[in-house]
Amino acid sequence: MNKREAVIVVDYQNDFGDKNGSLYVSWGELLAPRINEIMKETKAKWGIIITSQDWHPSNHVSFASNFWLPAFSLKDGEVKWPNHCEAGSWWADFIKGFEKSLVDRRVLKGTSKDIDSYSSFGGKEEKTLLSLDEILKEYQIKLLKIVGLATEYCDKATVMDALKLWYEVEIIQSAIAAVNVHPNDGENALEEMRQAWAKILP
Numbered sequence: 001m002n003k004r005e006a007v008i009v010v011d012y013q014n015d016f017g018d019k020n021g022s023l024y025v026s027w028g029e030l031l032a033p034r035i036n037e038i039m040k041e042t043k044a045k046w047g048i049i050i051t052s053q054d055w056h057p058s059n060h061v062s063f064a065s066n067f068w069l070p071a072f073s074l075k076d077g078e079v080k081w082p083n084h085c086e087a088g089s090w091w092a093d094f095i096k097g098f099e100k101s102l103v104d105r106r107v108l109k110g111t112s113k114d115i116d117s118y119s120s121f122g123g124k125e126e127k128t129l130l131s132l133d134e135i136l137k138e139y140q141i142k143l144l145k146i147v148g149l150a151t152e153y154c155d156k157a158t159v160m161d162a163l164k165l166w167y168e169v170e171i172i173q174s175a176i177a178a179v180n181v182h183p184n185d186g187e188n189a190l191e192e193m194r195q196a197w198a199k200i201l202p
């Protein structure tokens with residue numbers, strides 16, 4: 001019997017994948033058909049689909065504006081971002097073309113002022129307050145397929161947490177995209193994930 005699997009769709013949200021988004025990842029919007037295809041393949045095998053979304057209050061600790069700093073400044077060793085994915089806004093919603101009707105469960109992250117999480121494992125379901133790990137255990141999921149944005153930030157953080165929790169992890173290269181602030185950031189992140197025993201699939 002195949003292992004039960006889940007697709008984790010990481011932060012496939014307008015601020016990251018719309019051309020006017022404050023943290024637009026080039027080509028992010030073009031991943032929707034491929035992500036939809038992967039979700040359908042998993043559903044056909046009785047797997048489940050879980051999304052994570054950044055879901056921040058306007059006074060969030062990751063926003064440069066709350067420290068009167070320019071976006072992308074470093075503070076205490078952490079990057080401070082432009083305002084993004086404010087809870088309930090269009091910018092925090094899924095990118096056009098993404099088939100949200102296929103989603104089974106949804107976790108939200110960075111929902112309180114002082115807490116940020118790149119990793120989807122830092123998210124909780126709104127109604128039940130279950131963590132991603134608790135939801136996965138509920139379905140006895142063993143294998144995770146990671147898709148979404150962005151390779152070297154939230155995808156990598158999610159992959160690394162998943163491996164620490166002993167999930168088998170596949171990251172699908174045709175369904176992720178990198179920011180590449182430095183030209184090789186995406187490639188380097190993939191190499192780190194490979195060395196941590198994630199499987200990189202085309």
Ligand SMILES: [Zn+2]
Nearest residue numbers: 054062085110
């Ligand atoms: Zn964020």
